[in-house]
Amino acid sequence: MSSKDGTFIPDEEPKEVIPVKFNDRDDKIYHRIDAANRALSAAAIKNVRNMNTAEQMKDCAEAYANNGMVRTIVDKNNWFIQGPNSDFIIKPNKELIEGLTDEEVTDLEKKLQDKYKELRIDTIRINRRCQLHDRTNKLLTHRQVFGQAYLEIARNKIGLGTGRNKFPRYGEPLALKILNPLRIEDKFVNTDDFEFEGILYNYGVNISPNSNIKKKRIKAINLIPNWYDDANIFDNTYYSGMSPVWTILSASQIIEVILDENVPEFVKAIAEGIGAIYTGTNKESVTKQIKEALKHSTFFLHNQKDLDIKEINIARDPQEIVGLLKMLGQYMCQSLGLPLFLMYEDTANFATANQVMQAYKVTTILRERQALANTLERYWYDPILADWFNCDIKDVITQEIRIVPVFEDINFETNLDIITGVEKLLNMDVYNRVDCAKAINNKEVANRLILEGAITKDQEEADIKLEQARLATEGQAKTNEQIGKPQPQTANATNNKPKQQPSK
Numbered sequence: 430m431s432s433k434d435g436t437f438i439p440d441e442e443p444k445e446v447i448p449v450k451f452n453d454r455d456d457k458i459y460h461r462i463d464a465a466n467r468a469l470s471a472a473a474i475k476n477v478r479n480m481n482t483a484e485q486m487k488d489c490a491e492a493y494a495n496n497g498m499v500r501t502i503v504d505k506n507n508w509f510i511q512g513p514n515s516d517f518i519i520k521p522n523k524e525l526i527e528g529l530t531d532e533e534v535t536d537l538e539k540k541l542q543d544k545y546k547e548l549r550i551d552t553i554r555i556n557r558r559c560q561l562h563d564r565t566n567k568l569l570t571h572r573q574v575f576g577q578a579y580l581e582i583a584r585n586k587i588g589l590g591t592g593r594n595k596f597p598r599y600g601e602p603l604a605l606k607i608l609n610p611l612r613i614e615d616k617f618v619n620t621d622d623f624e625f626e627g628i629l630y631n632y633g634v635n636i637s638p639n640s641n642i643k644k645k646r647i648k649a650i651n652l653i654p655n656w657y658d659d660a661n662i663f664d665n666t667y668y669s670g671m672s673p674v675w676t677i678l679s680a681s682q683i684i685e686v687i688l689d690e691n692v693p694e695f696v697k698a699i700a701e702g703i704g705a706i707y708t709g710t711n712k713e714s715v716t717k718q719i720k721e722a723l724k725h726s727t728f729f730l731h732n733q734k735d736l737d738i739k740e741i742n743i744a745r746d747p748q749e750i751v752g753l754l755k756m757l758g759q760y761m762c763q764s765l766g767l768p769l770f771l772m773y774e775d776t777a778n779f780a781t782a783n784q785v786m787q788a789y790k791v792t793t794i795l796r797e798r799q800a801l802a803n804t805l806e807r808y809w810y811d812p813i814l815a816d817w818f819n820c821d822i823k824d825v826i827t828q829e830i831r832i833v834p835v836f837e838d839i840n841f842e843t844n845l846d847i848i849t850g851v852e853k854l855l856n857m858d859v860y861n862r863v864d865c866a867k868a869i870n871n872k873e874v875a876n877r878l879i880l881e882g883a884i885t886k887d888q889e890e891a892d893i894k895l896e897q898a899r900l901a902t903e904g905q906a907k908t909n910e911q912i913g914k915p916q917p918q919t920a921n922a923t924n925n926k927p928k929q930q931p932s933k
Contacts, residue, residue, distance in 0.1 A: 576670030
């Protein structure tokens, strides 16, 4: 193998031996690979390689920092993936809901929500203190630029939790620290199951004031890692990731050259112009006078009858530059999975664009959201559950609940389209009025309707109780009539009759 630039290169390309034989008796094609060249050279799992070298990742970082198109594409993708908030729900494990009806699942979820109310409060507090939403956004940016991203979890000492959960196993998370992939010196992978175990990180400064140690091995339990997985397509590239920005780096650099060199030269050509001047004489003094005059004015007076000035237009059409920039921008959008409509609004009419955005939602966004949800559940929420149940992290799957990240739905339709669809659902008795208010994202109206519904419900319950009391009284009166008892109302009326006052 050769690793001069840190990239894996096989010793030799596999050779194919394809004997072909056609005759009356045998018409089969034999396709074999030479056994001597069948496999790549052996490599130890401890020697994990990177798909992109440090210099290549630096180039990707410069493209994100210098090219507005690259930055816009990456940031928009990240925004659609995560949304405005980072939320979660507590759900029962799949084993508990297997074979249950929808109503039974709903009842079970409600019971678990009440049972683990304090767990939800503690988790919300931890997410806000560690700024999970902001750190997750940076995690996604690193993943798009470098192909790999890491957040280090700073934890409190074991058993010193601030809430009901004292975090007896791994410690309460206190902060999420952003790690730069360029400072990672080594990665550790389990030799038995090839699972990620951690990294060796070079902080560049002393870890503590009393030591000269600048490097530290960070275990996976204290990391939130995220990779644009390379699927180990090269030998020993586990958890190295492939940079999406690297695929568009050439287009980004061409755009930078056009804007830094070609466009300024074109502007100069427009401002100054290029031409040929024949002074009609060999005198240096006359040539100098004409040159000085042209520098300071557009028209000048002269008495040279043979003077000849011709304009030479060697500039290309500026629309060619604009077209090239647009073509490169479209290529970058398509490479990173962003619809062209989000960068070039005039590429399609709205009806077509709406269909494109729906396809973007159920393909790119859904895929990226699922990958992010799996990462957060495994490396962030599972350790919290392990501390809550005081069990090992591998035993979290045996508990009755799991914490699952959720993301707000993204709707690309106009308000009129949304209201029209909600109105149809209301007429079909699929939605009630509160559901409609929530569907159009009007929280104030939804809260008011919920309050009005509660008041109406209380009034209805009171009316029902009065009606039940009236029916019970009438039923008792009929029973008394049948058995000959005096009516309670009559007896009460006689006993309560006021006494006649004596006359004076």
